[in-house]
Amino acid sequence: MEKQVIYRDRQELQAADLENTQGWGDDALAHVISDAISSERHYTGLAVSSNSATELTIDPGRLYDGSEGHVYAIDNAQIKSVFSMLPLQDEKWLAVSVVGQENDTNLEPRDFLIDLQTREVEPQTVAMQRARVADVHIAQGLESPTPEKPEPPTGYTLIAHVRLTSSGIQEIVLAENRRLPNLQRVAGRVDVVEGWIDTAEPRIAHIQSDIAGLADSLNQRATIEQAIQLGMDMAKVKERLEIPDDYVFYGADHYLDGRETDTTQADYNAHLDEGVRFAQGATVTTQLDIDNPLDGAASLSAEGFLLPRYDERARMRLENRAGELTINQYQYQTVETVQRTMTRQHIRYGATRTVCTNGSFWRSGEYDIATGIFSKDGETFEVEDDRGRRDGPGGLTHWVRVKEFWVDEYEEAYWSQVTTSHTIQGSVLAQTFLSAQTGWHTSAEIYFTSVANDGAVTVMLTAVKNGQPDTSKVLSRATLTANGLEGGWQKIPWSRPVFIEAGKRYALVISSGGAHRVGFGEGTEYTQGLLMYAQDGDYFNEAEERDLMLRLNFAKFRSPRAAIQLKSLELAGGIHDIDMLFEGFRPAGTELAFQYRIGGEWYSVEAGTAERLGVSPALLPLRVVFTGTTDLMPGLLLTDSQVKLAQHGTEFRHYSTERSLTTPSDTIIIRTLVEDFDDDAHTLDATLVIDGATVNADNQVTEVVDRRSYWLESRFNLASPANAYTIRLDGQTNDPFKGYHVAERYDIAL
Incomplete structure (x- = not known):
């Protein structure tokens, strides 16, 4: 009540006092009804x-x-x-x-x-x-x-x-x-709504990132006009490369790999990188590393995986317990697993990074893209079929070739080119689930109702094939010792965050020989998956209405942009060219940019800025800038990354492999496609090497293709027919920051 009548001993009591007592109480109740319950009639x-x-x-x-x-x-x-x-x-x-x-x-x-x-x-x-x-x-x-x-x-x-x-x-x-x-019923409905909010809010909040990624993906699709132009260009190429009817040998090299290059020649001196280029001068190879491991803007995993600073947030929760299962009540078995690694990104940057038109041949299936672009330290990537297709990514989703700046990325976050095999033993439980959102999965939590005294627990995150866990595509794994297990929620931190994509199915696979018991809940509507057990290499449902009690935690980034300082790059004599290869992934709608500092100003590693390296800095401060949303960011692995720093050279000498003719020939024609050639700064000579002797061309003709390309046709009329020959190309430049390249070569013996 807002007002009360005060009564005292031996005080006169008037009728108005009694009327006020009930009147003010009635007014107070009326205010409660109008203000707190409803101002309408119910x-x-x-x-x-x-x-x-x-x-x-x-x-x-x-x-x-x-x-x-x-x-x-x-x-x-x-x-x-x-x-x-x-x-x-x-x-x-x-x-x-x-x-x-x-x-x-x-x-x-x-x-x-x-x-x-x-x-x-x-x-x-x-x-x-x-x-x-x-x-x-x-x-x-x-x-x-x-x-x-x-x-x-x-x-x-x-x-x-x-x-x-x-x-x-x-x-x-x-x-x-x-x-x-009724307030009790309203409270019950609010509880239901809040429960729905807890499960739906992370998905709804992530829509902004999904829309940005979709828009970015659509922007990278070729238009019908571009496809028509490609067809017209191919028609012109076919017409230009018409082969004479009387030829006895035909050969070609697109200079995308070294299959037709002879590097054993003592004076071989060229850089083969999507074309024949000037040999590099001094070089040094190092790796990316964070300058300050305690940088407040960075989150660095134990494996060296770098993301902007984030907090963990649960996006999937199955916490209502309906029963429990003993892990080792099922068949004990041995499972061979293959753990995949994150795909690599390749960034190349320098003033002489001219664009070779033959780069498109990486998509043709004739060349192994992984070997040509993503290999390091002598790795060998095998092509699985005669068309050059491999299990996993089917091509490059982000493929940039502009002057001074090249970028290559696979469209899949994980690939089968570099893998690690494991063998696990024990009984196997698995919970499949449908990912409703894209993001970095940082850890999982499983509810143990009781734990045994022995028996380690191995937990794997795998892809799903035909509705069952695919242990040949393990994305991450963690092993918990029996001593480290406790009843209740047990956190399984991955060695590095795992990229999870919306619309794909994944599985948590638990293997142990111990009598540990895990809780399960009722219903599978939320996960859109199943709780399974393995037997004889196959998976079976324990009960279709069960889900493993689990929590899936994801990274919630503190800011949509973060700049993280890396260790400076060093090369005595100056840095002219930067070649970075690292494991990492840039989701659609996000950006990952490297920047260096010269003269107190930061410059991005992108097209149009490489001339800043013209001052030949011996020490180059470096940072990486992440741009995305609070739900989604790019990530990169610093460990095992490779950074090659180089200086520009001023000449090259390239040898082809020896061409053996079934029928001797005295007329050889070599057609060489040269791009970004400048008559005032560059020279190029094509010669033959026959029986160790150099033979110059009798006639050389240039045929202009466009403002940056021309064909150099060299005709050799030999004194006597030759059974074999080698092609040598010699190039020079008077400015190390002004380069050109040989894009392709055709040779015909008549």
């Missing part, structure tokens, strides 16, 4: 039912009038006859409503003082109770084959509509929208 109880074909029963209940803050009641059930309202032949609707009224009741005789001096009293019969009563009103609609529902009079509150026919009551429709919500 009812509780007052259920309408049919007592017979022509009688309605209105149960006890109350009418809450929020406009006044009053409560009106019906204390006893009322029966209303509708016999007189029955339609003659069609149908009609009735509107049953209630309205609040105040009635004075409970008449009692009471003495009234009529003479103050003599204290004479006179009895009178008066009402001693004022009741707020809800009166029932029934409004009739019009009789019709398709009657309309009538509305109650103004100020009345509808509690039900009743449909009548000539035979009586046919249907009662309660006005549920006017029923006063």
